[in-house]
Amino acid sequence: xxxxxxxxxxxxxxxxxxxxxxxxxxxxxxxxxxxxxxxxxxxxxxxxxxxxxxxxxxxxxxxxxxxxxxxxxxxxxxxxxxxxxxxxxxxxxxxxxxxxxxxxxxxxxxxxxxxxxxxxxxxxxxxxxxxxxxxxxxxxxxxxxxxxxx
Amino acid sequence: xxxxxxxxxxxxxxxxxxxxxxxxxxxxxxxxxxxxxxxxxxxxxxxxxxxxxxxxxxxxxxxxxxxxxxxxxxxxxxxxxxxxxxxxxxxxxxxxxxxxxxxxxxxxxxxxxxxxxxxxxxxxxxxxxxxxxxxxxxxxxxxxxxxxxxxxxxxxxxxxxxxxxxxxxxxxxxxxxxxxxxxxxxxxxxxxxxxxxxxxxxxxxxxxxxxxxxxxxxxxxxxxxxxxxxxxxxxxxxxxxxxxxxxxxxxxxxxxxxxxxxxxxxxxxxxxxxxxxxxxxxxxxxxxxx
Numbered sequence: 001x002x003x004x005x006x007x008x009x010x011x012x013x014x015x016x017x018x019x020x021x022x023x024x025x026x027x028x029x030x031x032x033x034x035x036x037x038x039x040x041x042x043x044x045x046x047x048x049x050x051x052x053x054x055x056x057x058x059x060x061x062x063x064x065x066x067x068x069x070x071x072x073x074x075x076x077x078x079x080x081x082x083x084x085x086x087x088x089x090x091x092x093x094x095x096x097x098x099x100x101x102x103x104x105x106x107x108x109x110x111x112x113x114x115x116x117x118x119x120x121x122x123x124x125x126x127x128x129x130x131x132x133x134x135x136x137x138x139x140x141x142x143x144x145x146x147x148x149x150x
Numbered sequence: 151x152x153x154x155x156x157x158x159x160x161x162x163x164x165x166x167x168x169x170x171x172x173x174x175x176x177x178x179x180x181x182x183x184x185x186x187x188x189x190x191x192x193x194x195x196x197x198x199x200x201x202x203x204x205x206x207x208x209x210x211x212x213x214x215x216x217x218x219x220x221x222x223x224x225x226x227x228x229x230x231x232x233x234x235x236x237x238x239x240x241x242x243x244x245x246x247x248x249x250x251x252x253x254x255x256x257x258x259x260x261x262x263x264x265x266x267x268x269x270x271x272x273x274x275x276x277x278x279x280x281x282x283x284x285x286x287x288x289x290x291x292x293x294x295x296x297x298x299x300x301x302x303x304x305x306x307x308x309x310x311x312x313x314x315x316x317x318x319x320x321x322x323x324x325x326x327x328x329x330x331x332x333x334x335x336x337x338x339x340x341x342x343x344x345x346x347x348x349x350x351x352x353x354x355x356x357x358x359x360x361x362x363x364x365x366x367x368x369x370x371x372x373x374x375x376x377x378x379x380x381x382x383x384x385x386x387x388x389x390x391x392x393x394x395x396x397x398x399x400x401x402x403x404x405x406x407x408x409x410x411x412x413x414x415x416x417x418x419x420x421x422x423x424x425x426x427x428x429x430x431x432x433x434x435x436x437x438x439x440x
Contacts, residue, residue, distance in 0.1 A: 022256070023256045023257045023260065024256055024357060024358065024361060027256075027260055027333065027336075027337055028337055028341070030333060031333050031334045031336070031337035031338070032337075034330055034333070034334050035334055035338075056417075064417075064418065064419065065418050065419060066418075066419040120178060122176060123176050123183065127351075130348065130349060130351060133348070133349055134349055137349070137418070
């Protein structure tokens with residue numbers, strides 16, 4: 001008697017040599033390109049960007065962790081990394097990562113057979129990474145709040 | 151140690167993986183600990199040997215894949231019937247909708263969210279413009295009265311002032327941009343929700359599961375068609391609730407974990423999440439302030 005093992009697709013991260021980008025990679029790149037284009041083209045001191053206001057800040061006076069993100073994206077797209085970091089360091093990093101993702105996805109669409117592969121961390125390491133990420137978000141929030149208070 | 155790799159199924163994330171050893175180990179997908187038991191003796195004996203027994207599946211066979219939501223089965227149901235059933239299930243029976251959702255149907259989910267959100271956003275814009283065309287003078291009069299009040303926020307003043315001057319052409323032009331806005335809002339919402347799920351340790355099945363939860367949570371955006379901003383408010387609150395229900399079903403997490411992962415983005419990333427209502431207001435305001 002032969003026991004049949006059903007075949008199953010094991011989810012994995014993209015690896016070097018991977019083929020076309022996934023629908024979510026394309027979607028994130030498209031959405032990211034639109035955001036970066038808007039940040040490059042729209043002026044900060046005119047609508048629609050000048051109409052943006054943080055409800056948390058308006059209600060409590062305390063900025064949210066993403067306050068300053070619009071300015072950070074704007075400054076990244078205008079080649080002013082220092083001003084972008086001063087506005088919101090995490091958002092500036094996010095804008096750079098988004099731009100890198102857009103470029104990589106475009107290259108993959110043009111035939112580049114490479115996708116960055118990240119090793120899967122063990123449970124212990126992922127818990128450590130999670131705690132580190134929470135601390136980074138909190139530190140960024142503190143920075144934004146102190147900058148706003150000064 | 152097993153003779154060859156066997157197929158195991160993680161009880162936490164329900165993903166399957168191959169392993170060559172038994173005993174305690176971590177799931178390579180979600181990282182949760184699990185135990186792969188030894189192959190049952192009677193099964194091995196039935197196969198005519200002990201050490202050279204062929205690979206067995208120690209954990210139960212994978213559950214059959216869900217059939218898919220009505221929208222994911224639109225080829226057999228028809229486009230209109232599939233859309234209406236999906237929206238009604240999302241609004242009235244979200245548990246049923248999310249339990250039938252397949253996380254490998256990202257393109258279908260993307261299409262549903264962008265189409266639903268952008269069509270009703272555009273319709274709402276046009277209706278709003280047509281219905282309130284005669285009220286503009288009245289709004290301007292109120293604005294003049296309120297502008298002296300210190301409790302009236304300047305940004306709200308700017309929005310209302312500008313919206314009272316927009317033309318139907320502006321409304322139509324900005325309505326044409328609504329699919330792009332919805333695409334951005336969908337991925338921003340899914341990305342921030344997934345980030346919070348990761349931070350709070352609620353990510354079991356990866357980004358596609360979060361995306362499925364977020365995409366079908368766009369169904370209440372049909373209320374954007376209700377003019378004067380009321381529909382948008384109802385739609386956004388309902389959207390947040392559905393995201394939580396969806397995360398619970400698609401990631402297989404607890405109600406508390408799903409609630410935290412769904413609500414946290416609204417608290418932590420207030421500016422980013424609230425960009426949509428402001429963007430909608432800005433669409434109407436463009437002409438007046440430009």
